[in-house]
Amino acid sequence: MASKRDYYEVLGVPRSATSDEVKKAYRRLARTHHPDVNRHDKAAEEKFKEINEAYEILSDPQKRGVYDRFGHSGPSGGFGQADFDYGRGFGFGDIFDVFFGSGGFNTGEAARERPISQRGTDLRADVELTLEEVATGAEKTVRLSRMETCESCTGSGAAPGSQPETCSTCHGAGQVRRQQTGFFGTSITVGVCPRCHGEGRVIQNPCKECGGDGRVRSTAKIEVKVPAGVDSDNRVRLSGEGDAGIRGGPTGDLYVFPHVRQHPIFERRGNDIWCELSVSFAQASLGATVEASTLDGKEKLHLAEGTQSGEVYRLRDRGIPSVNGHGKGSLNVAIKVETPTKLSGEERKLLQQFADMRGENLDAEPEKSFFEKVKDAFSGR
Template sequence: MSNYYDVLGVAQDASAEEIKKAYRKMARKLHPDVNPGEDVADKFKEVSRAYEVLSDPQKRQNYDATGDENGAPAGGGFGGGGFGGFGDIFEQFFGGGAQQGPVSRTQPGRDALITATIDLKDAVQGVVHPLDIETAVTCKACEGSCCQPGTQPETCTNCQGRGQVQRPVRSMLGTMMSLETCHICRGFGNTIPNPCHECNGQGRVRERVTKQLKIPAGVASGTRIHLGGQGEAGLGGGPNGDLYVEIEVRRHKIFERDGNDLHATMPIPMTAAVLGTDLKFETFDGEQDITVDPGTQSGTKVRLRELGVPRLRGSGRGDLVVHFQVETPTKLTDEQRALVEQLAELRGEEHAEGRLADRGNVFTRLRDKFGHRG
């Protein structure tokens, strides 16, 4: 069995706060919602088990003394080989199977994972995004005490605050006393005669709350933002868990993202492609001037430096790449058709025939590379 201190990566004399801090750090990395996988899930269970033992003063004392949270010597005494079931008998009668001392009503809250959907512009520029979520919050009426205001828990009269009671049990060794969890206080050592009306004695209620999430420039779909201590409130006024927000970026009608670069297709008239022109192009950084050179072909690209997506972990930005798409007119007036025919005649193209390009043709290059096999 793994040493619980080694599992959490703390010294044996670590304080309760150090143990809690180590657990939270490891739990964030290993939580199944954040880091799925069978091996990781098993490790998360091991870390959670170690924290459960070391965060409980009585369990930790038993573990330090015997290597077992319940105080039973590891591998020794009557629990060993030749004595058969005597170990189980002693555990039953001396409390090995029961919680040692009262348990706390205060329990930490669970972590939460939600999704925030944003526009591409927000991913490029960053944004403060409102999160409207339903979660558990500490009860304002009782402030997490679980009691109706003006009242407080009372020591359990059945177990006298110990959380366990003894009862006689007959066995082959005679009548012995067995230790079990108090059924009146359920092991807490106290009862709440007047539970809070707002939270029904839970110390927390569910509410819909709005949080403001600061999303940095450069995020992409799948990016997760960690908000420590903003998850669900714990039972009995326990500390909040953590909140993880996964970003989802909507598709844009013009721009497409590739890493930190943005790509866009700009249709241009055939005449502009032939003669050349200057155009205005609206970007996330405002209007930009773009020059179309005379003779521009479909697929020609213009790269606008540093107008892409900022690097999330680093400096600088990607580029904005504009792809020209030359549009051929489909409807011409008689006058326009006559002008085009005149141009074709001047260029000797009135009876143009389809032909492949010469040596630079892609098929020719492939033939030269792999050899003629005809």
């Protein structure tokens, strides 16, 4: 895309200019460069278009806000803090030209009140992912109903064989000049052309397929690459996969919302995953080699002698990759020592013996009273 001049520069106003200052600057420039004043001067015509485009943006607080924040390139990550842009070859910048410039069309006389070419709506699609898919990234197919460019008129809205025609009221400039003679003399105002709504072109013969909208509803199947590491609060943005614009307006975007399904074993905490591993009292006490589940199969885990319940074994880089591609979380295995139950008589005897050997009294003595403790302290017991 050719580099565009800064809109403020075009109008010759500071970024802090009030809407009144913007309007004044625009009027002054529009008067000088209006096609009626500079007939057959291509450079003046271009200049006039540039001025109008700048004014269209800067005079609208909402568009101006977007422009201030994103410049000509438009918003690239409008939603969450981590959006992933899988552009389809054209950026918002290219679209911007069509949207605010004079490339769109209108359906002419019968449709005067219709809006000019418009950007298509952004659409939303949801995909469900398993934690395993999150770990590796996944390709998902999304089916959706959306507006697509009418093939019959290739989006122009004009019947095949016909062309949008240059508006006869404004001669394609999209603007009209009104001369008024009042008390203080003659004043000239420039406004949006009432016939073409600033488009510069009108459609006399609307396309029958789309009724002049330049788009028709259809069902689309879209492959979405969901990057590894996404979480349910991320959005994947597919630029230009939303609704087609009206009469050649830019296409909206598709936002894909991933939903990560709950895992039967693992719990995700950021990029780390956690699970619990039950081991026997003997394994925990003597040490053992056990099998731990990971996101890609089982893995041997060496339990140290004397492992306590609640101890965590951390397996580095076995968690979820960071969504921005830097590093991986870990897999944390929390050990749970299982107390043996349903003991046989023999087992019971052995455990009792074990306790005796360690000098354990299974039935705790009743708590000594405070006075007894004081007495013990004095007698040195």
